[in-house]
Amino acid sequence: MTFRDWYRVDRLPTIYCAGCGNGTVINCALHAVDAMAWKQEETVFVSGIGCSSRAPGYIATDSLHTTHGRALAFATGVKLARPDLHVVIFTGDGDLAAIGGNHFIHACRRNVDMTVICMNNWIYGMTGGQGSPTTPVGALSTTTPYGSAEGVFDISELAVAAGANHVARWTSYHVKELTRAIQTGLETPGFSLIEVLVQCPTGYGRRNRLREVSDMIEFLKTHAMLLSRYRKMVAEGKPVPADIFTVGEFVRRNRPAMGVPP
């Protein structure tokens, strides 16, 4: 088998816009799943609502496309009732951090054995580009026409604080690192969160001076700072540029977990 065999080919092409980063993330996820040598009949993909959450519909396994923000609660039911099934969730910044914020922190706290891939594009894409809990301060969206005035959630730090066993952040540019991080998540018992910063040229880029797809990918490439480097700079008291974001592995630990197969 290759990663291609995991696609539900009769549903392709996807609904994603030209230049969207979500397809890259699905590719990386399926490469990682394939590397685990899991069987399709033992794997369940779950999602909420939004662009990212359409992903399970393109994968040839049992899949549950649920309600906005609640994927983790559905997945908890699947995993606890059948711990022998592998459960992977696709979600986004609005789905996970806004309407699903409470389910998110409690799933981390319970440390339920599942892998969550969050496509963070700083925007509500499906509804046409509204501000989300990760929209950067000052960024334009249809609901922040004068620039977002709200602070942002750091989704990965939130997962670490809430108790997840494994947390990593990469971008749609870092396909190798991302694939490896997802595979680590799949291997780690307990709750794993892989946050992926993805370009949304349609909903975000064109309103925020990143008009071309390549502009957004260039942004992801040039503004990503390795967590280890960031921590070293902070420890040494060196000034850290304000517009960078950290990438890398935030935590890998072995807290007691729920739903781990015997």
Add this chain to the structure above:
Amino acid sequence: MTRTEFLQGNVACAEGALAAGCRFFAGYPITPSTEVAEHLALKLPKRKGVFIQMEDEIASMAAVIGASWTGARAMTATSGPGFSLMMEHIGYAAMTETPCVVVNIQRGGPSTGQPTLGAQGDMLQCRFGSHGDYSVIALSPASVQEMFSLTVAAFNLADRFRVPVFLMADEIIGHMRERFAIPDEVEVVPRRPLAKGVLPFAAGPDGVPGFPVFGAGHGVHVTGLTHDERGYPRATSPDLHQELVMRLTHKVESARRDIADYQVVNPGARRVFISYGAPARTVQQVLHDRKDPTVGHLQLRVVWPFPEFALGEFPEAEVFLFPEMNLGQMAREAERHTDVPLVPIPRLGGELHTPAMLGKALEAHP
């Protein structure tokens, strides 16, 4: 050997769930339903079942649906405020045809209302509370024994019709202690599995598709979006949407006679009480005291789909009297099915109608 117990209704409900083979319970504490969860927290782990207390009722209902797709008989229990939160996923369960049982031990509303006192104010919410058109099944127990037996029935109906089934009890029945019998075995009607070569959402002659359990290689895609027989989203086809929603509604409504469960007392009566849940007890007392063949009683155990044909069991009826612990929610439904005058007898505040109150209603209609 049948075992006899003297326990409260909520515990009888939990025992009914166990007898029916419930393997998964997710819930959130709320008065006056909490004993259902507490009893299952105690018992389920010892029977290879799963009990989990979720972060809220939205999540509880979600976990129940997730568990149900793995084939488990799954249930939650709540009361008014939690029931309101569950509406989102009750609609999801209806759309995705996920069997599940929701117990509502009703208390006084709206809002936080009267947490410790009984009511029947959620009878229309359980039928119409989520957005869009769909159909569900609702049962209403009037005794501790019925808390047990109707919980078992709820699981069988949920699996047969693949809909959310509600046990619409109330605080009075939930907290009342009575003697009841637990049989060694109860009738369990399992889900019909998806046959080989059949599309996952292609309905059988009864309007219900076979169940493609997760983990069996069906590769089924389940979505709350309007979907075709493959389960694939097709949200912009007017014909497909109409066909799907008509089927979801029709599969229950067309089986109304089959689903119906009611008791008729004095079918020749001129004056007939209709009741369900706790008020049935007052009516029983009135009939017992009066021993008057001109007074009849229709006790509904299945409330939705409403068995309008049951009104015809009383051909001599000159008036229907309908005591409810709400402002006439089911009376309105009954009224639209009969030309016989129908008098709602509403009672709010948490206390049951007294026999004297119902006696007064009889005297007003001699």
